[in-house]
Amino acid sequence: MPWWPWLVCRTASVPPAVSPSAAPTGHLAPGRRIRPAQRPNPGRRRILTTLFSRLSAFGFGLWLWRCRLVGSGCCTCGGLFLFSRPAGAGRALVGGGGGGRIRGSGRGRGTRANNGLGGCQERRISLRGSSRPRPPGEAREHPSEPRPTRRQRRPGRRRRTRRADRPGRTAYRRGTANPNGSTTALRADVLGALGVLKVATADQLQRLLRPRAASNTVIRQALRDLALHGLVASDGNTRDRHKTWRLEGTAGLEAASHVLGLPRADMGSTARGAGRSGAQHAMAVNETISAFVLGGTASEAAGGVGTVTDWATEVEFLLPGGRRKVRPDAVLQAPEIGVPVLMVEVDRSTMAPERVAAKFTAYRELFRTKVKSTDPALAEQDPTDRTVHWWRRTYPGPHTRPGYPPVALVVTGAGPVALAGRQEAVADLSAEIWRGQWWTVPQDDNEGDGWREYDDAVPILATTLELLAEHGPLGPVWWRYGRPGRHSLLDALENPNNRAAYNQRQKAREKKARQEHRDWMRTLACADCGNIPKEESTWHYGPDGRHVEWTRQPGGRCWTCHQEHTERLEREAQEQLEAARAVNAALRPCWTCRGSIGGKEGSKLELTEKASPDRLECPQCEQDRAVKDLGPLVLPTPTKREQVAALVSTPDDPWWEVRVLHAKLYPVRSRKA
Structure with a gap:
């Protein structure tokens, strides 16, 4: 344990006196407090005490400076706070000034507490140096700072250490700028994602940025490092108790805009306070x-x-x-x-x-x-x-x-x-x-x-x-x-x-219609030549020179075949008519008009075939009889002279047999007058 130097600081207005019961300065036990003395009576003792205090302050100050102890002055009473930081120890020594005291701690920080006699308020004094490494050759800010070691460690370099509780594993000391150990690429990705989403949880960021990661630990490390730099912040939690994160202030928006490559005006807001309601x-x-x-x-x-x-x-x-x-x-x-x-x-x-x-x-x-x-x-x-x-x-x-x-x-x-x-x-x-x-x-x-x-x-x-x-x-x-x-x-x-x-759809309908039309046209193929028409109805010039519409029918003929068929039928009909005329001309004539039994040539009622044996009149006379309602034709009964002549020779009357038959069928008494 090093010797604890101490310094008594006296002000001109309230000069405290040393208590007779206090131990000598050189034999003060470590950790013992110096109790403030009672106010002395004016006189010789006051003059000696004041002189001793001033000389002691000056002498001890020179000695402590030579011993490379840390010193700093009180901003109010001018007292000198003295600390000692030996190698291997992080404790602060006690100095005095203005009646106050400083308590040392293992963390290297001292606190000066006001005891009611001086005017100094509570003040923190850091015993550690700046975390920023000093470049080689740069002078120290204060002679009381510790001297640098012979071998300077490069900034940001991790020092490998072995841990006895985890054999075979290598641990790296994290940097002071990002103590959570996040990488630069991950922090940039987190800033970019928050610049887009504005508010997100670590779990959502992990699924978007590192979907193959086992957990969101690395995302939370990056968020904590960014929070230390004042770029992100957390306002609250979701209903599932997940912490929400957002960008913090202008610095966070500018950092995210650099990552996304967007102007600051297009970044929107930081959604401050959105996480408070979930x-x-x-x-x-x-x-x-x-x-x-x-x-x-x-x-x-x-x-x-x-x-x-x-x-x-x-x-x-x-x-x-x-x-x-x-x-x-x-x-x-x-x-x-x-x-x-x-x-x-x-x-x-x-x-x-x-x-x-x-x-x-x-x-x-x-x-x-x-x-x-x-x-x-x-x-x-x-x-x-x-x-x-x-x-x-x-x-x-x-x-x-x-x-x-x-x-x-x-x-x-x-x-x-x-x-x-x-x-x-x-x-x-x-x-x-x-x-x-x-x-x-x-x-x-x-x-x-x-x-x-x-x-x-x-x-x-x-x-x-x-x-x-x-x-x-x-x-x-x-x-x-x-x-x-x-x-x-x-x-x-x-x-x-x-x-x-x-x-x-229209093309499909038209295609279907065309297919149906083709199928229908196949049914209208010509029965003679087999020609398949393109249209069901066509217009042609008839025999008389007029425009005639020709409509095809299933099993019918085309116009050409129809014309040929018609002409053939006409020729056949004419031939048949000529044959019928020749045959009917050889038969007995009409009873009424004495013309051909087949009718007048060229008339509409002319028979086109051979007349039946029982026909007595031509078609025109039959029509006239029916119009006049004359009843059936009954031939006259043969006379007795004609009957006797018929016994000698065959009568030349073509209707003789019919007259004999009518005489038997229609006696004279039943005939109409």
Whole structure:
């Protein structure tokens, strides 16, 4: 134990005296306190005591300075605080001044307590030197500082030590700047993630930044190191008792802006105080972003989309007029998959469906806004033709789909049935926004079919946070308003029932109609030549020179074959008529007109075949008899002379046999007069 030097400091106004019971200065035991003495009486003793005190202070001060002891003066009473720091010990020695005392501690800090006699308040004095290593050759700030060792250790270098309780393991001493041992890359990633998310837990940061890590220990180490530098801070806990972290002040926002490569004005706020209430909405937004980035948790789920730096939160867009704003919960830019921009709205089922549907109306009003184009190719065009929608200039990319950028609605905070009903309610309330305008072509045989134009419509995709976390954004989780079923993200972004879809349906209808027409035409093939017509009805010139419509029938003939067949039939009929005329001319003539029994040549009633043996009149006379209602023809009865002559020779009357027959069938008495 080194000798404890001590120094008695006396002020001119209140000079304390040394107690007779106090031990001599050179024999003061370690750790013993010096009790303040009673105020002395004025006189000789006071003069001697004051002189002794001043000489002692000067002499001991010189001796202690030579012994390389640390010294500092009191800012109030001018007393001298003296400390000694021998090698291998971290204790402070006791000095005095102004009636105060200093207690040493093993940590190398001293505290000067006021005893009511002096004017000094409580003060801390550090016995350690600065943690910043001094470059070689730099002079010491005070001669009382410890001399540097012969071998200087480089700043930031870790010193390996062996621990007896863990044989075979190498431990490294952590640096003083980042005592928790985090790496520079990890701290940069944490700053960038907090710059995007604004408020997050260590578990969310671990899943986004280090998804393969076993725990969030490294993330918490990086957060603690950043908190020591004043870049991040924690405001509170979530409902699950997870600590929430955010950026701290301007320094944190500037550090995150350097990491993300964004200007300070685009960083938004630090979300100060959001963690005090649990930041429930921010946690839901973070889970949505995690589901997009990490993909689904199912075994056959698709992967994620982009990284956390592809997102942006707290983005505000001014509506025309400058008074109203549209503030999506998150904005995704993924041009690598054909999605230049995607607005995301997270609904925790705490808002009425009418208010959620009103957001989509504001989105359409925002997307309608146009600005001046900066494309040099449009410089020579009319000023009205040089305007484009602001989102095409703000988010450049392959905008191949017609219409406005899509908006994704992610609902959570309720059961599956309630969430399904909520999605349907929002779809019904916002139908005017996403439905589009109906068009049709009356000239087409489309059975009332048409298409919708989506140039002034907002594509809305709806899903639940649970489905999104299970299957990922590229899985069949999105319900595109206006289409049945659920689709992946890219399939859901395709506009349903547009002009292209109508053209496909129309082509399919036309193809089907053509096939049916071909099948019908095959049934109308010519029975003679086998020709398959292209149309069911055609127009031709008839024999009289008039335009005649010819309609094909199943099993019929074409016009040419029909003409030939008609001519052939006419020739055959003429030939038959000629033969019938010749035969009928050889038969007995008509009883009434005495003409040919077949009728007058060229008449419509002329027989085209041989007349029957019982025919007595030609067709014209039969028609006249029927018109006049004369009854059946009865030939006159043969006379007795004719009957006697018939016995001698055959009568030359062609109707003789018929007259004899009629005489038997129709006696004279039954005949009409």
